[in-house]
Amino acid sequence: MKEIEVISEIRKFNRSYVRSIGLLQKTFLDTNYSLTESQVIFLVKEQGKTTATAINKVLQLDEGYLSRIIKKLISDSLLIKEQSQTDKRCFEIMLSPKGIEEQRKMDKLSSESVRAIISHLSETEQQELAGSFQRIMALLYKENRHKTS
Amino acid sequence: MKEIEVISEIRKFNRSYVRSIGLLQKTFLDTNYSLTESQVIFLVKEQGKTTATAINKVLQLDEGYLSRIIKKLISDSLLIKEQSQTDKRCFEIMLSPKGIEEQRKMDKLSSESVRAIISHLSETEQQELAGSFQRIMALLYKENRHKTS
DNA sequence: GCTGTTTACTTGCTTTAATCAAGTATTTTT
DNA sequence: AAAAATACTTGATTAAAGCAAGTAAACAGC
Numbered sequence A, B: 001m002k003e004i005e006v007i008s009e010i011r012k013f014n015r016s017y018v019r020s021i022g023l024l025q026k027t028f029l030d031t032n033y034s035l036t037e038s039q040v041i042f043l044v045k046e047q048g049k050t051t052a053t054a055i056n057k058v059l060q061l062d063e064g065y066l067s068r069i070i071k072k073l074i075s076d077s078l079l080i081k082e083q084s085q086t087d088k089r090c091f092e093i094m095l096s097p098k099g100i101e102e103q104r105k106m107d108k109l110s111s112e113s114v115r116a117i118i119s120h121l122s123e124t125e126q127q128e129l130a131g132s133f134q135r136i137m138a139l140l141y142k143e144n145r146h147k148t149s
Numbered sequence C: 001g002c003t004g005t006t007t008a009c010t011t012g013c014t015t016t017a018a019t020c021a022a023g024t025a026t027t028t029t030t
Numbered sequence D: 001a002a003a004a005a006t007a008c009t010t011g012a013t014t015a016a017a018g019c020a021a022g023t024a025a026a027c028a029g030c
Helices: A003-020 A035-047 A052-059 A063-075 A097-118 A123-141 B003-020 B035-047 B052-059 B063-075 B097-118 B123-141
Strands: A079-083 A091-095 B079-083 B091-095
Touching: A003 B097, A003 B123, A035 A052, A035 A063, A035 A091, A035 A097, A052 A063, A063 A079, A091 A097, A097 B003, A123 B003, A123 B123, B035 B052, B035 B063, B035 B091, B035 B097, B052 B063, B063 B079, B091 B097
Parallel strands: none
Antiparallel strands: A079 A091, B079 B091
């Protein structure tokens, strides 16, 4: 297989895969939140007590836009915000109990949607599938570590 | 590996992969068109002389929204539209010469962006990569043929 | 310890993306 | 020939995202 065929194969995968995992939908996973809002929630969960700036290192949204998303999530009582005592420019944000619950719910739904896709596969096939995904990640993200940071 | 670990592996892949192929960006590939507009262009290329309805069987957008996208692409001279003689409700749309050129340009850019990701891999690794992608597609889309349609 | 500069975040305004609902013209069904 | 369905359009609205200007605090240089 020539490089050009490899590329074509990958692009074929991209087209069908992205459609199948439903990442293009407006509301993510039938919760009331958009993909972007969900990403914020997941990142706060991941980073624990964090800040808008830290979140935006990952998501790279417009600052104003992110500020408003956080505001909305606070008014929905999913997030808590308090001014840092050591640096009063910063506001520490974290998940509220309700936010933790919501994040868990999303996490479950996301797992379920993946499960639905793989459930008809045999044990062995599932192993193969996971192996292939791992192999791809290993190949794609190898040797790029020094470039990425 | 248990099913739950398989799921977690796939979700890990989803997160990093979708980010890396830049499918979340506003303008696709640094052309002046959004992802949705690009999809329309690619579908017209794929389907040849086609209609809004046929395109929307795939994309499932709001009809009005699609109508406006087509309108814009026509005013940009990428698409040509003419009323069907056999069914005057329908309008046949196709790529103009300029549209063909634009589609080719996008196609090249898309290939280039994939090439950039795999170029540092050896011949053998590229084979492996393509093989893994193929294996995944085979597994995911097998036995679903009767459900899909 | 004042003076610019940078950092963290907010707010008002605008643009772009997407949806909703109603409407026209044509074809199909009965 | 009337009713229903199909193909598409248009006006109005909502939601997502971006731009620019602004506040407040921290930092850096002198």
